[in-house]
Amino acid sequence: MATQLNLSIDRSSPVPLYHQVVQGIEAAIHTGLLEPGSRLENEIDLAAQLNLSRPTMRKAMDELVRSGLLVRKRGVGTQVVSSQVRRPLELSSLYDDLTNNGSKPTTEVLSFSHIEADAATREALQLPAGAKVYHFTRLRKVGGKPLALMENWVRDDITTIDEVVLGSQGLYAILRNGGVNFRLASQRIGAMIANNYQAPLLEAAPGSALVTMERTAVDDTGRMVETGHHVYRADSYSFEMTLVQR
Amino acid sequence: MATQLNLSIDRSSPVPLYHQVVQGIEAAIHTGLLEPGSRLENEIDLAAQLNLSRPTMRKAMDELVRSGLLVRKRGVGTQVVSSQVRRPLELSSLYDDLTNNGSKPTTEVLSFSHIEADAATREALQLPAGAKVYHFTRLRKVGGKPLALMENWVRDDITTIDEVVLGSQGLYAILRNGGVNFRLASQRIGAMIANNYQAPLLEAAPGSALVTMERTAVDDTGRMVETGHHVYRADSYSFEMTLVQR
DNA sequence: AACATCCTAATGTCAGGACAAACTGTTGAC
DNA sequence: GTCAACAGTTTGTCCTGACATTAGGATGTT
16 A cells, blocks of 8 residues: 655755655654555656656655655655665755754864965965965864864965954865865764873864774866865764665 | 756666666765755656655655665755765675775685584574584685684575685575565674684784674574674774664 | 476566756857 | 856756666466
8 A cells, every 4th residue: 555645746846856855754764654664655646746747756655765765666656765864965065964964063273274285285276386275183072072183274365364253163064165066075984092182172082983084075077175074072972874775 | 956856767667666766866976976065856746757656756765765875854855965975884794895895805715514403503593403504614815814703504495505615605695596585684793802713713813803793593484594703804894784763 | 195387476687768957168248 | 357147058957758677466277
């Protein structure tokens, strides 16, 4: 039996129709209207009910399959996946993640400089010799408890960065406001032992475990905008993600 | 200037046309025929050259955009991303990853049992009370060096698992041969300090850093098939991935 | 009762067309 | 000379239509 879902679409909205469907089904899943494991009606009927064409309906379901909420089987139908799946890792900053979760992070700028990039940074950001970058380290706390120690390098030919603003906004928000459209980022997650510099800042015992993350972000023009090396207290942070098989 | 690329498609092949295009462009990028930053011809011309419809061409480019190889901008065109991006995290086992990299991993089965699932395992795999699971721990070495210590729980109502085979094949290969079609997995990556059990097995000093990974995999029918807790030597392993902004 | 065959339902692939929206460069007015 | 309006190019969205492929049940035969 296929579950009935009543969603409506607004053709005068600037939001694409397929995306309205995505949001509608997502909401139905999260509110529990569509139970995990339940079958959806078939694409053609669903499209007809919403007065949409099948390709549009399919595009919506494609996105949901990609994000791991739905599972399709040819000749059978489409099922809601048995939930318990995390949302996939997104291209956002820790600050965004935390504020979305309702926490109130604070940021302390430990150092800030506008200097000539060294060889390693030029390599990471693919900059010519002599180019300058912003270099800064920040300490992020949540509820007064240190969570992350972040060191970043940002090219300076896109937008200016102000030390004061850096203390009150996430880096990604600043860059987006500066006109940067992020497209992708490559990152590497590992582990290390807290050294004598990191441990007191994070209020962790020397020798305790840290999660490390190195990331380089690319904007829509292909420029490497930002590279950074972050460490997190292992007892307070981990990376969750959902992998989808194609 | 748009780069010319000569690829051919085989309409008699069982491989979908759009996927042939994906493979062709991927190959052109990897061989360097399409240089990072170069522009592709527009969708309509490309489709016409290959005698394809625009939707088919677009579907191919969609996949490449999703995987982070291409970047599209409305009104402008499609560019090859400035490379240096890693391939995204895939739904595969460590064994697959290593063999793909040309290494020769060995696996030592430290323990193996077929037991009734405890509460935590039933919760993770969503099993009813009294259900049985396979439970085993394995030590993986590459080049004689210990790399990972893996503890897994697998439901037993899908395929039988043999201790001997487990020593010579990756878990995912065994399950796939047993008819399991994986669809998605949710995982969490963190860090910890090697304890007195892990350290000697991994030939690491007690107190050294480990990368931890917990994963639960779901098959195409929505069943939780496998859950596991793995730890890796932080000096030998890290997780690389590419995040794509939608 | 066991097995092979057919049928149905659903997703997968592909075509061709139309219009909308955004970016870029050019042209024109002031 | 500067700025705004415009036109061209390219991707974004949406439609209708058709056929292929697969899974699974129903049917019929042995």
